[in-house]
Amino acid sequence: MSTHADVPADTDVLIVGAGPTGLALGIDLARRGVDALVVERADRLFPGSRGKGIQPRTMEVFDDLGVLDAIRAAGGSYPVGMIWQDGRRVGEHQMFDPAEVTEDSHTEPWMVPQWRTQEILFARLTELGGRVAFGRELVGIAQDEDGVTARFAAGESVRARYVVAADGGRSAVRRALGIGMTGETVDPNPTLVADVRITGLDRANWHIFPPHGEGQDFLAICPLAGTEDFQVAARFPEGSSVDVSADGVRKAVAARSHLAPEDVTEVRWASDFRPRAALADRFRDGRVFLAGDAAHIHSPAGGQGLNTSVQDAYNLGWKLGAVLRDGADAALLDTYEEERRPIAADMLGLSTSVHRGQVRRGEATRQLGLGYRESSLTRETRPAPGPVRAGDRAPDGNLGGVRLFDAFRGPHWTLIAVGAPAPELPEAVRVVGGQEQASYGKGLLLVRPDGYVGWAGEAADGLSAYLARVGL
Template sequence: MDVLIVGAGPTGLALGIDLARRGVDALVLERADALFPGSRGKGVQPRTMEVFDDLGVLDAILAAGGDYPVQVIWQDGERVGEHHMFDPAEASEDSPYTAPWMVPQWRTQEILHKRLTELGGRVAFGRDVVSLAQDEEGVTLRLASGEALRARYVVAADGGRSAVRRALGIGMTGETVDPSPMLVADVRISGLDRGNWHVFPPRGEGDGFLAICPLAGTEDFQVVAQFPEGTDVDCSLDGIRKVVAARSHLAPEDVTEVRWASDFRPRAALADRFRSGRVFLAGDAAHVHSPAGGQGLNTSVQDAYNLGWKLGAVLRDGADPALLDSYEEERRAVAAQMLGLSTRVHRGEVRRGEATRQLGLGYRESSLTTETRTTPGPLRAGDRAPDATVDGVRLFDAFRGPHWTLLALGVEAPDVVTAVRLVQGPPYEAYGTGLFLIRPDGYVGWAGETSRGLAEYTRRVGL
């Protein structure tokens, strides 16, 4: 086995898809007997929509979800105002997706799981990892059943309480974002329209807010309620009915069913390391966010997207294993940035807008980034490669797949290795003039005015 992935959440499933399409022998292990049943991470940000486009699941994601509704503010049974959660942004040729898309997490996972099986991958459910041991050749995982599994690499995508992270002895540094406990639940409710997100502010000192959001593509609503510090949150049907009736104009019996419920304390924490030998941490195993701003699931999926092509390059293309060092270098810095953003959004210091869309994230400072132009244009090596139509070719169509892409814009195209797709055309405003080697995860790895230094870079990354 090449790779064992622990955890069948969005992170583990996305990584499984990326490895499967590269011909990497990987298995996803999931402790539970089925996929996660709740809506918890319901926001898909524009950058993740681009990732899902590449992984072949965007059409299904779009069909399964919908736009975020306008929030309606209620007081004493009357609508007293409206609130738009996100700053608007117009779609453009270089950024076709600019608004978050609402899809309940359970549905996102179903879509990713289906895609994984289409590619020949699989999830082994009911597999509880209790310990690991690694050596120079690989990693051995021992399961609660007594079974032992071995692979060349292991990726821990098993959540904020990661058993693999604890087995490695990697700590997490963080803070409590808000001491107030929270309830989140997927429920069936009568008496509320599904065209708005219904918000009920605290009625008095010591009370918490109540928010009831229709979950796009389903008949459910997501209930989120805040409680005073020290409260024991009741996640039962009766407990949720009491909260809804006490904080809104709805009657207890209007809550007809609870499909999933959980309580949590908003916190932010970052793993001290994202790698230990042949084991990598990804998703919530590496960083835990406040849900405000919808950054957790998206940052996690992008962890997988960053790691997948690098594992494929080492395991299938003969790249130097040192390439894997760039995973922690690149993703830990991004995770730290997104943790800070989530916390500021939670505390009302920052609005949801350009930063939360994640289109501006990049790797300019990465050791894997090479900028050779004396005067870089609007786009630099390390930046996200924007969409465009070049000589009749849509770039996102050219990028789609596990390969690298070389753009020759306004300059002569050099001979390239067969593993690289070549697109030629005139200079384009979003790029400028030059040669741009686009990584499989959609970032500019190398940029130059001529091909000098390009061959050396391609050898380094296994091309």
């Protein structure tokens, strides 16, 4: 992760920000043969655990991007909450509603500290030949009808056909473009978050210490799966100044629990924040796209921010590839904002409701039910669709002896033919056929590279026109 890597004079796609969004997009573009460069203002990857919850839908995305085994090995399931009072355990607290039994491979959130997720994504990107240039602070951006020129503090500049702002909630790209954000303060109380080493607490529970004194607020200490660390979260009264020093973290833990300051043996990272919910007024300005926290800022409650962000990248990656490599009309890129902004708005509302205790962490937070039925890129022509219709996420299952998620894995499109003959198709479309599949009903269903059904029909009428629109 050298800060001295050279930056090229030009590239197809410049990705600003090496967080989960930028790295996931870099992976998707690299496997499509798109020349992309990721630049990061900091000298290294983000060091904290902040976005630690990976939802089932994102696990499916990581499967497709080739990092699922590493993510599974690096993390673990969420522990049961344990409530403490006066140094005693007084009861368990279920953090999540149980998932329904389905054919889906992933049904519960998986815990991996954000710093570890980013290391895994970075390793996969470099394995595919992708590049990350650290220590590059963007100071200017200008675009014309042919491309975008980005300037950095060190005097370098890069010319790109498209730019993606994945540079976080304080996005320099978004500010340079003058794109506003509309939102609200979810909670005026500042919160301390820190990664620590602690003695005297077991790792089998997420330890919760309710307020117990004048001016006190909650403390939660969660063992971070796959590490020896715990994540501390401590809320403070509105208007408080939060001390993020090692002594400050120790004092907060000792004041709200039975632990002594010296039980916190190491403070590895600490930050304070005030939960907000905000949505960018638009996700695109010409040849520049906003993704991740640059486009939407969530409360961490419910674990929606990182997941929504990775799925922004997953939606945009195949569309950039289609335009830059497959000859699709650039109008295809208009569907990015059309599809992702309503999803982001819904997830912001969900995060805020979970934060305020109005909604449990359950089916909606797993993000398996999200889809694009109203998108202009969706075509359902069957008079009697099955349970899965165009615009829906394509679920796992078995058809003709083939596991569907195995068939979907990779940057291609997939045609599911259930009780209907498949027409001749371009090489970029894989065909899976059989006589019966309960979820999909009868007919032909074309699954997009991001795992959603784009087109469906009883026969192939209209399929060729749809394929031409997406560059196939």
